[in-house]
Amino acid sequence: MTASPLAPGWLVHPDDANALAPTVWPSSAERSDGAIRVAGAALADLAAEFGTPLYVVDERDARDRAVAVRSAFDDAFAGVGSSAHVYYAGKAFLCTTVARWMVEEGLRIDVASEGELAVALAAGVDPALLGHHGNNKSLAEIDRSVGVGVGAIVLDSVVEVDRVSQAAERHGVVQPVRLRINSGVHASTHEYLATAREDQKFGIPLADAPDVVAAIRARPSLRFLGLHSHIGSQIFESAGFAEAARRLLAVHAELLAGGEVPELNLGGGFGIAYTSVDVVTPIDEIAADFARVVAAECATLGIPVPVVAIEPGRLIIGPSTVTVYEVGTIKDVVVDSEHIRKYVSVDGGMSDNVRPALYGADYTVRLANRSSDADPALVRIAGKHCESGDIVVHADYLPGDVAPGDLVAVPATGAYCWSLASNYNYLGRPAVVAVRDGAARVVVRRETEADLLSRDTGVTS
Template sequence: MSTYQTTQLESPLAPEWLAVPDDGNHLNPTVWPQGTSRTEGGELALSGLRVSELADRFGTPAYILSEDHFRSRARAFRDAFTAAFEPLCGGVDVYYAGKSFLCVEVAKWVKEEGLRLDTCSGGELALAARAGIDGSELGLHGNNKSDAEIDRALDMGVGRIVVDSLHELERVGDIARMKRLRAPILLRLTPGVHAETHDYIATAHEDQKFGLSMAQVHGEPSPADKAVSVALGHPSLELLGVHCHIGSQIFSPDGFALAAEKLLTFIAAVRDAHGVSLEELDLGGGYGIAYTDLDDPKEPTELATAMADVVGTTCERLGIGVPRISIEPGRAIVGSSTFTLYAVGTLKTIHVQQGGDVAERRYVSVDGGMSDNPRPVLYGATYTATLASRRSGAPPVLSRVVGKHCESGDIVVKDAYLPADLATGDLLAVPGTGAYCWVLGSNYNYTPRPPVVAVSQGKARLILRGETEEDLFQRDVSW
């Protein structure tokens, strides 16, 4: 363990929350995948596989995904929510949110662990079919589903289509009528809950693109009220229930509880106005994970117990039966299962004017960047990093890990203390990259996307191969 004094190493450029580590080699188990450790020589390993072995075999950058961690988290949500809600409504339906990370192999894991799959495009529906998932185990989301996507969903017999607007409600009904089917639907409502997260991933306030507002204006029925009337009156629509999603990367259960109360009150109002008991309530997802030592996510059991208490109490107060509950954890299952492995390239120390003083910041360039993780540049997402290829006893230096792309905003880790002896050729690992990294990746600067390597019980295999330059030219018609 390092014996350097923290007070002597703090940088005036560091954010207040970032502490100088007592031991830069320490791995916070909340941040890293299960089975992550350091070897006797100090090298990072997953399920006993050293990162140097993985880099030699698969190259860098590479997403290293713990299959064991993924499956464990899937079971944890399934078991915790089933136990909490079984006395109330017979259990829950856990829909893995495919938008967080999806490939055929992962879809198979979802099926094998007893979860359902939430999709939001024709491509994700096609992938689910490739993975052998029955349509009844699927949901289809999206604020602008095409006629072709609605048609495909109905042909596949999806368990539910989450309708996002009055316009879409009519379209789903018309397409179902032409096919002589009844489309099973949930109405996505915006309950006006302002989640404590970034504006771009807060999705239950009024001024955004998703859902049907529950707010009445000038005494007129709300869009949500109108949608219920239309759905109940349409012979080709089967209104199962309602849905909400208040945002992403949320730690407190309070927002979920408030949303549940509002939607259950709405369900009671539907019963009183139409004499119909809606049988399903989807409370969405958005449960946060730990990206840095600052984050303190709730365990599935704590979330499930808190939500079950609110749902049970509210239904009893309203005098309604408890609807079948469903949830959609995506990031909370896959996010912390993965770290991205990079090779260090150039290092540069710059001098920054800080008041009347001059402070230093070191820039550490790696062989990836915003093409494999655009979250920092999209909404200021915060990550951490560790020297992965060896142990170091050198003092920590405030560093900014940046990518290789021609953008000044190409930042992977904005602030981290990394050892002073970090050098070109070292391996660097950034945890928490399982969700919204590969799926949001790009070929910016004609950069091939990295592979995804699944590790389980001491063995590693590709589940998504890395792209080649040849792949990049396949759609180039002139070529």
């Protein structure tokens, strides 16, 4: 069989439509007796017990990825006479269980809202291990963050200098802060994921940093930690990070004349593989590149290497998670006189994974409950919502005998799927199940019909 002419150019026609690309799936994923297992548990069994759609997180895989990132940056920066702080970016996916995993593995937590802060605190995370982001933090949110003792607040605008310093004065504390810089580095990613371009809501211009830092230092209730940069998300190339580091370090060196600048935060945004053709740089190579660039630039400037902080989220939780769906309607749609596209509709969609609709993101899909020798057929995995753009997987190959009642699994759904989930068409958000050594437990329960109606004040008993 040859590739369908309707397939995108990057999609390779598979010799075996049952095969699992190791770069895309959790490290434990395998086929056993035809069915997919993750962390020793059959996805079909999990679907029968917990329902579908269902997010399945491989706990050990997530923990191992967290340790790999921390160890890589610890080793790399120890090698240049410094150290590193790794913050797990909670916006990718946060619940109390995952927050505890991250802290237990030596990471800190980055939160970007009062709700994320509440989750981290409910998990028992030491507030000193938290960093608090946000381009429009409310006065109440700032006051709460300062009041509980958050380790670092990232100032995103000039007005926040006064807001945070006033909150710190009220609480009688000195609040550590970072200053987010719009470096102007144009990351190679989707427009909506690039966060350091000039026409942008985040941060302040690099040229304004010295004046704003002077204003920070003039407040006795604030302690300046350093500059912060985040150039975007789902980035595979290291050049953008290197250029951002160079630009920030030039200002960092200038700021040292006025006082301590102990840290440099280079953000996150490291890409992961969503398809078999995505090539991801190993984390130890990324860390080594960061340390090399920072150390070389510091040597050129004649300054000490600062403590470097990073904020990965997707890199840790994204590949550890698989979403399981049940197949419903299947339609062979005649696209032209010669070609057919098979639409396979599932019991979820843009309410549990909006990224394909929002960014045009590509994903992989495989039959989960069985394997098949049927010839591969080009499929589009469609959701059940009232939108033609409600697509989960734009293009992949499944065995041509895929049928209603089958289960399909979409890997690499740990980041920005549950966290962006909605109740569109009044679908309840799926459960999240953590699996380890074949045993599963619910870490976020499925929303029920009662949940959906609970805030509707017109409901009568």
